[in-house]
Amino acid sequence: MTVSYRQPGVVLTDHRFTVPLDHDDPTGETIELYAREAVASDRAHQDDLPWLLYLQGGPGFGANRFVGRQAWLGRALEEYRVLLLDQRGTGHSTPATRQTLPLRGTPDRQAAYLTHFRADSIVRDCETIRPRLTGGAPWTVLGQSFGGFCTVTYLSLAPEGLATALITGGLPSLDAHADDVYRAAYPRIERKVASHYARYPQDVERARRIADHLLNTEVTLPGGHRLTVEAFQSLGLMLGTGEGSHRLHHLLEHAFTGTPQGPALTDAFQEEVRSLLSYAGHPLYALVHESVYGQDERPTAWSAERVRAEFPQFDAAKTLTGDGPPLFTGESVHPWTFDCDPALRPLRDTAEALAAHTGWRPLYDPARLAANEVPVAAAVYHDDMYVDTAHALTTARAIRGLRTWVTDEFEHDGLRAGGPRVLDRLLALARDEV
Known part of the structure; x- marks a missing residue:
């Protein structure tokens, strides 16, 4: 009907x-x-x-x-x-x-x-x-x-x-295999991040402060989402849109507030980050994202995570040992994505099975x-x-x-x-x- x-x-x-x-x-x-x-x-x-x-x-x-x-x-x-x-x-x-x-x-x-x-x-x-x-x-x-x-x-x-x-x-x-896609992506993402920091140089210290806080403090957002430093870096997904750099800047500028226990991430910051990181409305994106690149016998095998290791500049902990800016990441899904998001946690084993799947037919x-x-x-x-x-x-x-x-x-x-x-x-x- x-x-x-x-x-x-x-x-x-x-x-x-x-x-x-x-x-x-x-x-x-x-x-x-x-x-x-x-x-x-x-x-x-x-x-x-x-x-x-x-x-x-x-x-x-x-x-x-x-x-x-x-x-x-x-x-x-x-x-x-x-x-x-x-x-x-x-x-x-x-x-x-x-x-x-x-x-x-x-x-x-x-x-x-x-x-x-x-x-x-x-x-x-x-x-x-x-x-x-x-x-x-x-x-x-x-x-x-x-x-x-x-x-x-x-x-x-x-x-x-x-x-x-x-x-x-x-x-x-x-x-291209998924590895080729992400090998091309990380340098491109790094350029977008550099452009953001050139536009908003004050965001370098803000991002460093947030990353340092997350490396030393366990943060659970409203609704049960774990905010790790890697999850914070994935907000770089915003930089691929016309208004994304400006929206990221506005997000970073109200990250901290004073409390009786010392500086803490503001409720407003946490709520906005939760809405940006949640896959509750589109879990299929996380599950099949890498499989869209499968076209032969090879598994995708968490390609974005494996290839990221070839680009150590994206390691926030290493970056913070110097004075450089933490790099955001872009459109990628990782094993930790399923650990952080309560909408995805029950599907972690399913995602593992898809990552191991072989014999994809050509598209x-x-x-x-x-x-x-x-x-x-x-x-x-x-x-x-x-x-x-x-x-x-x-x-x-x-x-x-x-x-x-x-x-x-x-x-x-x-x-x-x-x-x-x-x-x-x-x-x-x-x-x-x-």
Whole structure:
């Protein structure tokens, strides 16, 4: 049953679909997908509108919950019906959390279940539901970040389902192992941190003081999250967005207060940090994050943690023996992530089993991409902290006909920060209008 309702300028319709857990076993277990259709109020009864499918970044996040015609959605609604898909395991789709995964049984069985939550399964979900909505017509796909990874998989597995492919900050390496991804990432993160300290030099001493406090004091945040120095460093994830450096600065400047027992981290600081570090709303991100890079027999084996050891400058304890600034880290998941977060602790053994998994199937088909006939445009954000620019441009050259827009005007969140203009540019590129 579908339900429709209104927001300012938009008619929204809820859709639910049943799809196979394993598309290679179509008569086996099924899961549910949720998606929200959006159409401009004055076009709600226009049946011939083409469809645009939005694939959210992540992995592990449900689609944006817009109010009215926010961000890029208003531009899209000028000519499309838009489907905001909660990819499998996210949002209102069949959930994968500490509460639901134990229904699968042992950690090994939970991990086996989660091997079906990668880009190839997401694309096959899309191809299952597309004929039900479009009558079989191909649709335009807009992929942000991990959604862009999924879009490249779509071009590899089912290009016949695509009228146009638009990608923002999401051109993956076609053949890199997770180790290659993180080996490229740590120097890039270090540059972002250096830029932050150059903008806010007063934050050097603030970060040193917080790191020293956490190395010598056990801190448990409201809700049970353990704030270790490594967890504090992971706040560097903020530096990959347009406003992130400024938000990090505002966070650091109110970290301490005086108490009868001496200096302590303020309640306000602790609460804000808890909200930034918690995976309660998106546990799937932590569980499958490294598996999105698995494409061969090798396990990912906690790649970010292993590769970090090659960059000792990220060791805060060693940094504090001198006078240098502690380095923040970026988009990575570690074994200690599961120890710190109460939403993840029950899933630590499941994460270990996924990290040890071998035999990942390839997600991209270089030969098919080289023969691509679908119009493709991609925004590549110069020195993107989350997706390596060199990897992205190598992939761009490998996809026949792909047109790139390389810009340093935006960070990784360009689609959110400059949505209408970014989408306008991508559509113009795909249509050969610029």
